[in-house]
Amino acid sequence: MQHFGDRLTHRISELNNPTVVGLDPRLSQIPEHLLSNARDEYGNTAEGAAEAILDFNRGIIDAIYDIVPAVKPQIAFYECYGHHGFRVYEETVRYAQEKGLIVIGDAKRNDIGSTAEAYAEGHLGKVDVFGELQKIIDTDALTVTPYLGTDGIVPFTKVCKEEGKGIFVLVRTSNPSADEIQGQTVGDELMDERVATLVEGWGRDLIGESGFSAVGAVVGATYPEEAKVLRNIMPNQIFLVPGYGAQGAGAEDVKASFYKNGTGAIVNSSRGIIFAYKKKEKPGEAYAEAAREAALEMKEDLGRLF
């Protein structure tokens, strides 16, 4: 069983590409031919919507699996279609893993005690099925929210240790109102720096041979100055960096999250890749090809940093 931080670091270096593609399949942006196929077969139903998403995702995954190390399905876009959507989330995870992709579930789960255990076991570990332990969702890593403190994290780190999985704890998110809580001053530091110190502690027992922990951190590209501070507080954390592209941050803004040798971070792009056909003004039928092009452009853009 390989260590999550090692696996991810290795695969990034192998492909020379610190990109994670966000699978955020908004139905309204999915090409018309996929929508009409699903609608013809399933009618105007949540099941049909979910099937259109699965079809779309398969096309994206086929187009990028050999050039990017990881994908990050955003579970909200799946669970909004109820259990049909949840099934398609699971099938997307499976399909991506079969193609060799590392899958980071973007779920921002958080709770305490046995509830956090249930999340950790369901998403990353094994679940009690009449006394038999079974893998259910089985993503490689999950994003989690720290508002409940250590009690909400330990159930996840336990499963990470047992199963070679990872978590990324929200430290500094990429949105404008992040400052309302994360940017408040606590003693002589900001709240996100206080959280970063906690994250560093939570990950200390889970550092792999690469020097990186299975406990990573979400650090938005839209706060590059803060990212420098956070990089110092969390030397062993892999940063999962949202905000590049559609949210306005460029390659220079993500630089502070990386070490000089190009390790230590993975940058997310969702819409900018999966819906690139719109921006490139290509027909819907060419969406997968457009996604590959956009992924290669992003690789090149990030590559200039090192």
Next chain:
Amino acid sequence: MQHFGDRLTHRISELNNPTVVGLDPRLSQIPEHLLSNARDEYGNTAEGAAEAILDFNRGIIDAIYDIVPAVKPQIAFYECYGHHGFRVYEETVRYAQEKGLIVIGDAKRNDIGSTAEAYAEGHLGKVDVFGELQKIIDTDALTVTPYLGTDGIVPFTKVCKEEGKGIFVLVRTSNPSADEIQGQTVGDELMDERVATLVEGWGRDLIGESGFSAVGAVVGATYPEEAKVLRNIMPNQIFLVPGYGAQGAGAEDVKASFYKNGTGAIVNSSRGIIFAYKKKEKPGEAYAEAAREAALEMKEDLGRLF
């Protein structure tokens, strides 16, 4: 379309019972006869586990729907069984609503922008299904986490306004490590007080005839002194109060969350009610009856406060 805060306040007063029953169906605690029924029909599968949970929940709901105003299914215990569990979550919501119960989904969701919209629409509102808006999960209210600030809340309050639904924002959770973030000093107040001020603002446009907002707050019973402070900062919020019973807090500890007339809060009990048969040393077959007894005892215990 009735206002969520009004509906909940009215139903609490009608039944003279400010209790919400947490539907946290850990498989290991479900009576053996229900487990073996499901195992016989579905084998050792996630589907079987989910069906056992549904069967269990129906028994609890049938036993309490006429004496408590609301239930709070904890989604972690459902989604850990993947899409089968998620389906049973949806069916539990529907079954409880058909019996007249108000359903608060305990999901602690949080994200920004269109992702938060997807959560809000899926859980509380209507979702785009090939251009047609459909209700999917349709709980009456949802718990949410504030770590991302206003950007993460506005998509939920928008849906609350449109659909007569509610949210409960985590302010002070009931666990020991809550202090690590929520209890930090920011200026001349604690972080949870800062969050409480935000919550009060988020809810100001959504105050009903009862005087209570559709935006409520989660305030743990295990910090009664802090609850007094928070009650002052959030005069229009209904407090959803965890920590009573199994987590050690008693009726005196929840008192500060209520107004003197008994309005303003609803107290959760999960294990203490749904698995009461264990504590009462009754056979598994009597689990529903034991739950009703425990719910009546809790009603009496809380009733002594006013």
